[in-house]
Amino acid sequence: MNEGKTRSSLSAYIIRNLDEMRPSEQKVGEIVISEPEKVMRMSIAALSDKAGVSEPTVLRFCRQLGLGGFTDLKLALATDVATGMPFVDADVSMIDTPQIVGDKMLGTAMKQLNLVKSQLNYDQVVAAAEVIGSARRIDICGIAQSNFVAAEVQHRLARMGYCAIAMADPHMQLQAAASMEAGDAALIMSFAGQSKETVDVARLARRVGAKVIVISRSTSALAQEADILINVDSDEQTFLYSSSSTRIAHLMVIDILTTILAINVGEPMIERLRRSRLATNEYWIPTNE
Amino acid sequence: MNEGKTRSSLSAYIIRNLDEMRPSEQKVGEIVISEPEKVMRMSIAALSDKAGVSEPTVLRFCRQLGLGGFTDLKLALATDVATGMPFVDADVSMIDTPQIVGDKMLGTAMKQLNLVKSQLNYDQVVAAAEVIGSARRIDICGIAQSNFVAAEVQHRLARMGYCAIAMADPHMQLQAAASMEAGDAALIMSFAGQSKETVDVARLARRVGAKVIVISRSTSALAQEADILINVDSDEQTFLYSSSSTRIAHLMVIDILTTILAINVGEPMIERLRRSRLATNEYWIPTNE
DNA sequence: TCAAATCATGTAGTTTTACTAACCAACGTG
DNA sequence: CACGTTGGTTAGTAAAACTACATGATTTGA
Numbered sequence: 001m002n003e004g005k006t007r008s009s010l011s012a013y014i015i016r017n018l019d020e021m022r023p024s025e026q027k028v029g030e031i032v033i034s035e036p037e038k039v040m041r042m043s044i045a046a047l048s049d050k051a052g053v054s055e056p057t058v059l060r061f062c063r064q065l066g067l068g069g070f071t072d073l074k075l076a077l078a079t080d081v082a083t084g085m086p087f088v089d090a091d092v093s094m095i096d097t098p099q100i101v102g103d104k105m106l107g108t109a110m111k112q113l114n115l116v117k118s119q120l121n122y123d124q125v126v127a128a129a130e131v132i133g134s135a136r137r138i139d140i141c142g143i144a145q146s147n148f149v150a151a152e153v154q155h156r157l158a159r160m161g162y163c164a165i166a167m168a169d170p171h172m173q174l175q176a177a178a179s180m181e182a183g184d185a186a187l188i189m190s191f192a193g194q195s196k197e198t199v200d201v202a203r204l205a206r207r208v209g210a211k212v213i214v215i216s217r218s219t220s221a222l223a224q225e226a227d228i229l230i231n232v233d234s235d236e237q238t239f240l241y242s243s244s245s246t247r248i249a250h251l252m253v254i255d256i257l258t259t260i261l262a263i264n265v266g267e268p269m270i271e272r273l274r275r276s277r278l279a280t281n282e283y284w285i286p287t288n289e
Numbered sequence: 290m291n292e293g294k295t296r297s298s299l300s301a302y303i304i305r306n307l308d309e310m311r312p313s314e315q316k317v318g319e320i321v322i323s324e325p326e327k328v329m330r331m332s333i334a335a336l337s338d339k340a341g342v343s344e345p346t347v348l349r350f351c352r353q354l355g356l357g358g359f360t361d362l363k364l365a366l367a368t369d370v371a372t373g374m375p376f377v378d379a380d381v382s383m384i385d386t387p388q389i390v391g392d393k394m395l396g397t398a399m400k401q402l403n404l405v406k407s408q409l410n411y412d413q414v415v416a417a418a419e420v421i422g423s424a425r426r427i428d429i430c431g432i433a434q435s436n437f438v439a440a441e442v443q444h445r446l447a448r449m450g451y452c453a454i455a456m457a458d459p460h461m462q463l464q465a466a467a468s469m470e471a472g473d474a475a476l477i478m479s480f481a482g483q484s485k486e487t488v489d490v491a492r493l494a495r496r497v498g499a500k501v502i503v504i505s506r507s508t509s510a511l512a513q514e515a516d517i518l519i520n521v522d523s524d525e526q527t528f529l530y531s532s533s534s535t536r537i538a539h540l541m542v543i544d545i546l547t548t549i550l551a552i553n554v555g556e557p558m559i560e561r562l563r564r565s566r567l568a569t570n571e572y573w574i575p576t577n578e
Numbered sequence: 579t580c581a582a583a584t585c586a587t588g589t590a591g592t593t594t595t596a597c598t599a600a601c602c603a604a605c606g607t608g
Numbered sequence: 609c610a611c612g613t614t615g616g617t618t619a620g621t622a623a624a625a626c627t628a629c630a631t632g633a634t635t636t637g638a
Contacts, residue, residue: 024615040364043595054616059597070596075329078367094552094559098411101552102545106406109541110399117395122387144569148444152437194574221574244544248537252398255533256391263383263390270383280433285483285510311586332624343588348626359625 112245135185170197182209193220401534424474459486471498482509
């Protein structure tokens with residue numbers, strides 16, 4: 001019964017399928033999910049002993065999970081323990097305890113970061129950094145949750161000395177976009193990439209000759225309007241209708257983008273950022289750690 | 290030479306110490322860091338063969354790293370590969386390629402999420418959710434980067450129907466704090482917890498009888514002023530003087546906190562959030578996916 | 579400079595572990 | 609009662625991990 005679907009967490013899979021397993025394999029499964037960090041250092045003999053079953057049963061248990069053998073189980077467990085996230089992919093539900101809610105949300109965020117790592121197109125990021133670095137002015141547009149990210153980008157670029165403006169109001173965004181010209185850059189962000197206003201802003205900015213950098217889903221309407229597309233795809237997370245993990249992905253992309261930009265500029269930028277930090281120094285309570 | 294310090298990433302450790310290793314162990318190390326996902330499925334024989342050294346050399350290599358044996362190496366590699374992050378802890382440097390910059394930053398973020406998972410005190414989070422849920426008014430204060438987080442909290446709580454106000458200006462924060470009374474809540478955030486203004490706001494709010502919820506480092510000056518302390522400790526990240534990973538930790542804490550709050554309230558809150566989502570529905574471009 | 583000591587690494591052997599195969603005994607079902 | 613399912617027993621094998629020892633190289637010091 002080795003179904004082809006990929007599995008993000010072995011523990012989660014075992015938990016889900018425990019009921020359908022054979023009695024002795026359930027015994028093994030219970031130990032595996034309750035103390036994976038121990039099991040991954042056990043021998044078959046030790047585990048079979050602890051579960052009160054025979055060695056071949058442990059092996060049958062592994063095969064049942066679609067694994068090659070016990071060694072694979074150990075590696076898979078190490079992976080599970082490493083991500084620390086038994087609930088990767090799991091949706092939060094109303095009956096979860098606070099701890100479970102937290103673990104599930106952190107697991108989803110973790111998965112999202114991994115997704116960014118694997119799918120981020122650095123050519124596009126570098127291209128975006130170059131456009132921003134040489135732009136006369138940078139308009140940063142996002143709506144709703146993306147607006148918060150936009151505000152952060154503005155602050156970050158301002159600290160780096162760039163002329164960057166984030167606008168919350170979509171009408172202002174449109175007016176600003178209309179006033180752009182060649183040599184300007186528009187950085188447009190949207191989690192889903194399907195807000196009408198945002199797409200309109202991108203289209204307008206592009207028509208007047210500005211370079212349009214988009215951070216969004218690659219299949220979105222907004223992505224169509226991009227000169228430079230930094231794609232951040234993600235699974236929808238529907239509980240409470242907020243996409244917290246996508247926002248974290250966008251923040252990371254912004255961080256990486258601005259860091260690359262700073263490195264490209266080099267020492268003068270580092271010096272500038274140092275000054276920026278020193279500016280607030282006297283408002284800090286000294287620590288004696 | 291097994292030093293006591295904990296190590297968050299084996300690969301990173303190997304890379305750092307490769308120069309000081311014995312020649313044949315260097316050969317082993319190079320293979321381990323270049324293709325860990327293969328090595329973790331190899332036998333000692335296969336690895337020693339590939340490195341052109343003897344089997345005991347491989348074993349000595351493991352011991353040199355402070356590991357119990359080859360099996361431990363495999364598990365450690367599985368951990369490394371799972372987090373997907375060879376550069377956990379590594380500082381970004383000026384000579385890194387874009388890809389490396391991204392990997393390092395994502396690795397740091399990942400580590401931070403794991404830290405949140407292991408150290409988050411859910412009793413305090415639940416207590417905070419209760420205070421916020423029953424507060425007459427919630428003032429949200431943060432300065433500099435925390436101000437962006439504060440703005441998000443305001444939006445989130447507003448959408449949930451609470452009377453929440455985030456203020457950027459520290460003088461306004463002080464004035465608002467002075468006007469609070471018993472039954473009000475102040476949610477005060479700071480990455481380092483050492484800004485004078487923020488500490489003053491907390492102290493003032495507490496003096497006038499408001500419940501003070503603090504999200505910050507547990508050893509910070511701000512933490513001293515908390516009625517409810519949600520501690521988010523982290524290593525400093527100094528490159529470019531921005532603490533992006535700490536900000537992500539704070540965002541996650543906020544997400545978890547508000548989600549727990551919503552679950553506590555139950556169905557009416559879910560309904561309210563559904564309405565909140567529907568409000569912008571007509572501004573979305575329908576997808577035919 | 580040359581012997582002693584230490585270090586680096588390979589050879590050979592032992593023990594443990596994972597895995598296979600074949601068989602058999604309960605157990606429940608039609 | 610035949611029959612499939614489940615799972616234990618036994619025994620054996622191959623390979624993997626690990627150990628002890630030996631040897632050649634390198635450094636050290638009188």
